[in-house]
Amino acid sequence: xxISTSRGGSAFLLAQLGAHAATRFGERVAELDLTLPQTGxxxxxxxxxxxxxxxxxxxxxxxxxxxxxxVDGLAERGLLERRRNPDDRxxxxxxxxxxxxxxxxxxxxAARAHENDLLEGLDDAERGVLQSLLGRxxxxxxxxxGVHPGYKRA
Amino acid sequence: xxISTSRGGSAFLLAQLGAHAATRFGERVAELDLTLPQTGxxxxxxxxxxxxxxxxxxxxxxxxxxxxxxVDGLAERGLLERRRNPDDRxxxxxxxxxxxxxxxxxxxxAARAHENDLLEGLDDAERGVLQSLLGRxxxxxxxxxGVHPGYKRA
DNA sequence: TATTGTTATACTCTATAACTATA
DNA sequence: TATAGTTATAGAGTATAACAATA
Numbered sequence: 001x002x003i004s005t006s007r008g009g010s011a012f013l014l015a016q017l018g019a020h021a022a023t024r025f026g027e028r029v030a031e032l033d034l035t036l037p038q039t040g041x042x043x044x045x046x047x048x049x050x051x052x053x054x055x056x057x058x059x060x061x062x063x064x065x066x067x068x069x070x071v072d073g074l075a076e077r078g079l080l081e082r083r084r085n086p087d088d089r090x091x092x093x094x095x096x097x098x099x100x101x102x103x104x105x106x107x108x109x110a111a112r113a114h115e116n117d118l119l120e121g122l123d124d125a126e127r128g129v130l131q132s133l134l135g136r137x138x139x140x141x142x143x144x145x146g147v148h149p150g151y152k153r154a
Numbered sequence: 155x156x157i158s159t160s161r162g163g164s165a166f167l168l169a170q171l172g173a174h175a176a177t178r179f180g181e182r183v184a185e186l187d188l189t190l191p192q193t194g195x196x197x198x199x200x201x202x203x204x205x206x207x208x209x210x211x212x213x214x215x216x217x218x219x220x221x222x223x224x225v226d227g228l229a230e231r232g233l234l235e236r237r238r239n240p241d242d243r244x245x246x247x248x249x250x251x252x253x254x255x256x257x258x259x260x261x262x263x264a265a266r267a268h269e270n271d272l273l274e275g276l277d278d279a280e281r282g283v284l285q286s287l288l289g290r291x292x293x294x295x296x297x298x299x300g301v302h303p304g305y306k307r308a
Numbered sequence: 309t310a311t312t313g314t315t316a317t318a319c320t321c322t323a324t325a326a327c328t329a330t331a
Numbered sequence: 332t333a334t335a336g337t338t339a340t341a342g343a344g345t346a347t348a349a350c351a352a353t354a
Contacts, residue, residue: 006299006300007289007292007293007299007300008299008300009265009266009269009285010269010272010273010281010284010285010288011175011179011265011268011269011272011273012175012265012269012300012302013285013288013289013292014168014171014172014175014272014288015172015173015175015176015179015302015304016172016292016297016301016302016303017168017172017288017291017292017295017297018168018169018170018171018172018173018175018176019169019172019173019176019302019303019304020295020297020303021165021166021168021169021172022169022172022173023303025165025169052312052313053312053313054311054312054313062345062346063345063346063347064312064313064314065313065314065315065345065346065347065348066344066345066346067313068313068314068315082313088311088312088353088354089312089352089353089354090311090312090313090352090353090354091312091313091353092312092313111163111165111166112163114165115163115164115165115166118164118165118168118291118295119164119165119291120294121290121291121294122287122290122291126287127164129283129287130164130284130287131163131164131167133276133280133283133284133287134164134167134168134171135161135167136275136276137171137272137273137275137276138161138167138170138171139161140274140275141171141174141272143170143171143174145160145161145162146160146161146162146166147170148166148169148170148173149170149173149174149177150169150173206335206336207335207336208334208335208336216322216323217322217323217324218335218336218337219322219323219324219325219336219337219338220321220322220323221336222336222337222338226337242330242331242334242335243329243330243331243335244329244330244331244334244335244336245330245335245336246335246336
């Protein structure tokens with residue numbers, strides 16, 4: 001069987017396009033003064049508010065020590081806040097502030113623009129097919145929904 | 155329009171799966187004692203033998219100083235060699251050695267296994283559709299065929 | 309004694325820029 | 332003077348492990 005060829009197989013195309021997509025999205029959130037890891041954390045807190053830092057770190061696949069620095073930066077800018085649990089004062093539940101919610105809205109807007117830019121050239125039917133195929137692969141590969149594996153290192 | 159949802163849009167899925175694919179492939183070539191940037195360089199030299207280091211660095215999107223270190227490591231292991239151009243002794247043309255060719259064969263084998271693993275669950279027709287859609291996006295986005303943008307940093 | 313969060317330290321990777329040799 | 336290649340240096344980002352507070 002001959003695989004298309006000069007552009008490489010689908011696995012390579014996936015890696016290539018994935019890195020490209022991440023870079024371009026990184027450029028967009030940079031305009032909001034955010035890095036990709038910060039954006040991933042904001043998304044995680046928006047999706048599951050009130051989790052502890054340990055829980056978040058586990059979910060995002062990064063050491064807790066790294067999460068502290070991320071939270072510090074975003075808390076200083078008033079985008080999220082630590083709330084001590086009175087029942088167990090060791091725990092710091094994370095929540096978005098009002099400013100953080102607003103910022104999250106801008107991130108979502110950037111994501112929509114990014115998506116549209118990337119899929120330019122595909123019609124609605126083709127976009128649906130692509131979404132379905134990628135979703136099936138992601139499920140099969142055991143990817144955690146909404147969590148970018150590269151936030152571990154990028 | 156409602157986009158699938160919990161797993162995010164196609165752009166996010168692409169970034170997520172791309173990072174996953176790169177990591178998994180990195181694990182495979184690690185068994186050959188190679189890093190991903192080394193693998194990318196071997197592929198580039200195999201595809202276009204005899205190019206200068208400057209030309210290769212430009213094509214791979216990395217500074218020449220970084221390429222030197224990569225070439226050093228692979229040359230010490232006898233996988234590729236610098237050949238001085240007698241007409242212009244500043245130029246070092248890069249070629250795979252016989253051992254390098256052999257290693258490149260093993261890399262290709264790893265890539266096939268990787269591809270098959272990743273696309274497990276899709277039938278041949280679906281793989282063809284995916285390949286076609288990804289190829290069109292890659293072209294539209296101006297991606298250099300065969301060059302992973304992340305070799306700039308990963 | 310165990311767990312949450314924090315801080316300190318060390319390591320890897322990378323780009324920038326200075327340097328050498330050839331032209 | 333300009334270009335190919337090399338080496339040196341410094342910076343960013345990260346994980347590991349020690350530490351402090353709370354249970």
